[in-house]
Amino acid sequence: MGSATGLAQGWFEVRRPEPGVFTIVEPLHAEEVKSSLVVGDERAVLIDTGMGVGDIRALVEALTDRPLTVVNSHAHWDHIGGNHLFAPDTDILIHEAEAAPLAAGVGNAKLRQAFAPEHLRGRLPPGFDVESVVIPPTPATRTLHGGETLDLGGRTLEVIHAPGHSPGGIVLLDRANGVLFGTDVAYPHDLYCFGKESDLSAYRATMTRLAELAPSLRVVYSCHGPSPMDPALLPRMRDALDAIAAGRSPDEVGDGVARHAFAGFAVLVASRGAEAGT
Numbered sequence: 286m287g288s289a290t291g292l293a294q295g296w297f298e299v300r301r302p303e304p305g306v307f308t309i310v311e312p313l314h315a316e317e318v319k320s321s322l323v324v325g326d327e328r329a330v331l332i333d334t335g336m337g338v339g340d341i342r343a344l345v346e347a348l349t350d351r352p353l354t355v356v357n358s359h360a361h362w363d364h365i366g367g368n369h370l371f372a373p374d375t376d377i378l379i380h381e382a383e384a385a386p387l388a389a390g391v392g393n394a395k396l397r398q399a400f401a402p403e404h405l406r407g408r409l410p411p412g413f414d415v416e417s418v419v420i421p422p423t424p425a426t427r428t429l430h431g432g433e434t435l436d437l438g439g440r441t442l443e444v445i446h447a448p449g450h451s452p453g454g455i456v457l458l459d460r461a462n463g464v465l466f467g468t469d470v471a472y473p474h475d476l477y478c479f480g481k482e483s484d485l486s487a488y489r490a491t492m493t494r495l496a497e498l499a500p501s502l503r504v505v506y507s508c509h510g511p512s513p514m515d516p517a518l519l520p521r522m523r524d525a526l527d528a529i530a531a532g533r534s535p536d537e538v539g540d541g542v543a544r545h546a547f548a549g550f551a552v553l554v555a556s557r558g559a560e561a562g563t
């Protein structure tokens with residue numbers, strides 16, 4: 286019931302859906318962003334660093350003693366907030382198309398809006414000051430292009446470039462275990478494809494590729510919405526994007542955004558009026 290009791294640092298909820306995978310949830314913010322910690326025999330990878338509330342590094346170091354690599358799925362604020370806690374002694378990887386915004390950081394004006402009371406479901410921890418918080422710049426130590434493999438020892442993550450939501454978005458595939466980390470690309474909630482940097486045709490190509498993987502997948506862990514997600518949603522998301530591109534009528538239009546509702550998820554695209562106006 287919105288109680289912070291039991292939350293690590295009064296902010297994080299840690300789940301362990303299967304051996305070697307931790308889901309780090311931030312349930313007191315409406316976006317309910319999820320970062321994933323994937324632990325192999327030799328190394329661990331942290332997929333995203335959350336909103337920058339609390340100390341996600343201390344949290345992760347209590348969960349694993351393996352040497353860590355941070356992989357940012359993309360540079361949106363709610364996925365890079367804790368990066369500065371890992372710099373400069375930890376490798377930080379991001380797709381080259383979003384290396385610049387990561388290196389720029391995020392200013393207070395944007396974060397003040399993001400942490401406004403209407404977006405919160407509980408209290409921010411003491412010491413977190415909305416009026417002054419920023420996300421400091423953290424240059425990537427290496428950029429990704431898609432096609433790389435990250436060897437964790439007994440577990441391998443393949444990097445797949447997955448643009449559409451954002452130009453440098455990636456998903457990570459653990460092929461041997463049938464696990465896809467779907468990041469902000471595929472999750473069972475409102476998929477955002479209305480921002481300046483979103484691209485519906487790129488998103489369609491991405492989802493076509495992910496839908497082809499669906500039969501080989503056991504589970505999808507993503508960054509928003511209920512987790513885990515049934516891989517059977519991937520081909521339905523592909524079909525949804527195709528239908529929107531073919532002129533499907535939205536179910537709701539408002540504020541420059543058209544919402545297309547489907548069973549188990551929705552897609553938000555820029556409404557035609559908004560496109561004409563920008």
Ligand SMILES: [Zn+2]
Nearest residue numbers: 359361450469
């Ligand atoms: Zn995003």
Ligand SMILES: [Zn+2]
Nearest residue numbers: 361363469508
């Ligand atoms: Zn996000």
